[in-house]
Amino acid sequence: MKRRQFTAIASLIAGAALIAMAPAKADDSLSAVMGKKTIAIGIPTDFAPYGFMGTDLKPQGLDVAVAQMIADKLGVKADLVPVSTPNRIPYLQTRKIDLIVSALGKNAERAKVIDFTIAYAPFYQAVFGPKAMSIKSFADLGGKTIAVTRGTIQDDVLQQVAPPTLKIQRFEDDNSTVAAFVSQQTQLLATGAAVAAAAIAKNPKVEAEYKLLLKDSPNFIGVRKGETALLEKVNEILRKAKADGTLNGYAQRWLGRGMGDLPD
Numbered sequence: 001m002k003r004r005q006f007t008a009i010a011s012l013i014a015g016a017a018l019i020a021m022a023p024a025k026a027d028d029s030l031s032a033v034m035g036k037k038t039i040a041i042g043i044p045t046d047f048a049p050y051g052f053m054g055t056d057l058k059p060q061g062l063d064v065a066v067a068q069m070i071a072d073k074l075g076v077k078a079d080l081v082p083v084s085t086p087n088r089i090p091y092l093q094t095r096k097i098d099l100i101v102s103a104l105g106k107n108a109e110r111a112k113v114i115d116f117t118i119a120y121a122p123f124y125q126a127v128f129g130p131k132a133m134s135i136k137s138f139a140d141l142g143g144k145t146i147a148v149t150r151g152t153i154q155d156d157v158l159q160q161v162a163p164p165t166l167k168i169q170r171f172e173d174d175n176s177t178v179a180a181f182v183s184q185q186t187q188l189l190a191t192g193a194a195v196a197a198a199a200i201a202k203n204p205k206v207e208a209e210y211k212l213l214l215k216d217s218p219n220f221i222g223v224r225k226g227e228t229a230l231l232e233k234v235n236e237i238l239r240k241a242k243a244d245g246t247l248n249g250y251a252q253r254w255l256g257r258g259m260g261d262l263p264d
Helices: 009-021 029-036 062-074 088-093 153-161 174-182 193-202 228-243 246-255
Strands: 038-043 051-053 077-082 099-104 114-121 124-130 145-149 167-171 188-192 208-216 219-224
Touching (some): 029 038, 029 228, 038 062, 062 077, 062 099, 062 219, 062 228, 088 099, 088 219, 124 193, 153 167, 167 174, 174 188, 188 193, 219 228, 228 246
Parallel strands (some): 038 077, 145 188
Antiparallel strands (some): 099 219, 114 219, 124 188
16 A cells, blocks of 8 residues: 555654644534534555455445445544655544545554544455565574565564664565565565565566564554543444444455454
8 A cells, every 4th residue: 555554753743742732622523523414534555455446446445345334333434645654644634534444553652642442354465476585584584685665563663673684675565565576676575465466466477475564463443542432432343344344245245254253
């Protein structure tokens, strides 16, 4: 996507600054949504299978399905707003959107500027590369080149575990990241497993495979700080969707596997 993943440091700083400067807001998002009968939800549109444009030029994918479900359960219209990894948290902070449903990982830095619902879908990041290349440990990445989307969880993890001689090439969105690897601008790719699987299926000549796990990080929905009523309502919807099999069905359809044991 224009997505996953640790928000770029600049985005975090910008978000924090917005909080500091903005006057305190009442816990009014849920009542505002119900009043206008519309909820603006940030979704990915270039991050299959979580969110992408279909042949009918309409967004589809797991995140899109979850966003639409939330709107339907609230009884309001879904205003689906395309977002990228760098802009999704600022969009939430500046009230351009009410929720982020965009393969959003949860971490301590993000928790300083937004709140999170319970997890709704599985997601893990990994390193992928040519079958002919032997990569058994992070030490084996030394002297290699790898493509990663700037400001994502995999970008952050790579900085922590990569040997000094690994050359990390950062791109602004996931399409560009995948394209760099497929066109052999880099030897390796760091991205979500589902995204890599889709890219490998579309480009069999690349002969790529899974190499190393970076992080297992499920998806959460982002909510503005202090919007407790909206947070609790979305959690209620998600818990019911877990219990009745709706979320598991989305995972099976879009990821090819069940949702597994997601944290509450």
